[in-house]
Amino acid sequence: MRTEPSGVPEPDLRHHGDAEVRDDGAGLVDLAVNVRADTPPRWLREEIAGSLSSLAAYPDGRAARAAVAARHGLPVERVLLTAGAAEAFVLLARALKVRRPVVVHPQFTEPEAALRDAGHSVDRVLLRERDGFRLDPSAVPEDADLVVIGNPTNPTSVLHPAGTVAGLARPGRTLVVDEAFMDAVPGEREALAGRTDVPGLVVLRSLTKTWGLAGLRIGYVLAAPEIIAELERAQPLWPVSTPALAAAxxxxxxxxxxxxxHAAHRIAGDRAHLVAGLTALAAHGVRVVGPARGPFVLVRVPEAAEVRHRLRDLGYAVRRGDTFPGLDQDWIRLAVRDRTTADGFLKALSAVLGAPVSPPREAAP
Structure with missing residues (x-):
């Protein structure tokens, strides 16, 4: 089930959006990385800076762990702080004893990469474009004892119903739900974080996206105490730095x-503006996966590789889509930015596609 469609090369699971703006990306408008623009805010920078006087002491994560637990109405035994969600995927891959792990794609590729690095053979469930990349629970093998899915999913921006995701739980199965972008969804509807009634549920959260802390590395895991204990045993001592604990x-x-x-509502409005502009280019082969619910959108564009290169020449970096299993070279992912930035990008994309430039029509979030 890990095979790709005929003729499609195996995706580079270690390629991420930051590669689009490293090295020769100086001066480009960044639509490739899903970190909220203009972050971290000043008050958060001040909180982090205030922790620097304590760097001589070893990090003490108890207060941060208790704060995260209280935020989700959980006991501290159900919380583990990590150096971003990426560390959590490595811990899961190394600590849990599983026979048949399954990753639902297209989605963030680090879970599969971590499982492979830990020696696991990973099966893929590929969601289909014709279904809007929506979850089909029947496609997940019944004997899968580890299932990984993102919600809302990167890169498709699909928000799966919480009940459908929770329905994947089975006795003897660990269900890992990556909710790294859930705080960008107004009201966090469809969230499973804080639920204790779903057997084997593991929820991952990241604080790096909404708060602009990718360079600080902070996230956390919510799960049953016995799972948290297993993951904690696989962690090195003092895994989260003092500044990261202050941020948490x-x-x-x-x-x-x-x-x-408030930011989630603003992102929804900015996303609707971007989607309206992209939809206006439908006659030129542009198609947006919808309804998008994350702080990014997935877009099919004819000859996307050439389009990406020409957009770079015009000053815009976008995320290639063909490194996600289940997608090919005609896909790009765009981070949602403010409307002025979106209008500049839409003008550049129109020029690349040879389309007349017109103001995007507003659409409801």
């Missing part, structure tokens, strides 16, 4: 949650 405490305060909620 700050990002789960009522003030921060309210700010993230």
């Amino acid at each position: 405490r700050a990002c789960v305060t009522p003030r921060a949650l309210a700010e993230a909620g």
Whole structure:
């Protein structure tokens, strides 16, 4: 089940959006990386800076762990702080004893890469474009004892119903749900974080996307105490730095949650603006996967590789899509930015496609 369609090379699972703006990407408008623009905010930078006087001491994660637990209404035994979600995938791959892991694609590729690196043979369930990349639970093998899915999913921006995702749970199965972008969804609807009634549920959260902390590396795992204990045994000592712990405490305060909620609504409006502009280019072969619910959109564009290169010449970096299993070279992913940035990008894309430039029509979020 890990095979790709005939003629499609095996995707590069280690390629990520930051590769589009490294090295020769100086000066490009970044639509490739899904970190919210203009972050971290000043108050958060000040919180992090205030922790620097404590660097001589070893990190103490108890207060941050308790703060995250309280944010989700959980006991601390159900929380593990990690150096970003990427570390959590490595811990899961190394610590859990599984026979048949399955990753639902297209999605963030690090879970599969980590499982492979740990010596596992990984099966893929490829969601289909004709179904809008929506989850088909019947496609997941019944004997899979580890299932990984993103919600909302990177790169498709599909938000799967919580009930459908939870329905994948089985006795003897670990269900890993990557909710790294859930705080960009207004009201966090369809979230499973905080649920204790789903057997084998493991929820991963990242604080790097919404708060602009990719360089700091902070995230966490929510799961049953016995799973948390297994993952914690696989962690090195002091895995999360003192500044990252300060950020974790700050990002789960009522003030921060309210700010993230406002940002989620703003992103929804900006995304609708971008999607309207892209939809206006349908006659030129542009197709947006919808309804998009994350802070990014997946777009099919004819000859996307050439389009990406020409967009770079015009000052815009976008994320190639063919490194995600289940997608080919005609896909790109675009991070949602403010409307002025989106209009500049749409003008550049129109020029590349030879389309007349017109203001995008507004659409409801």
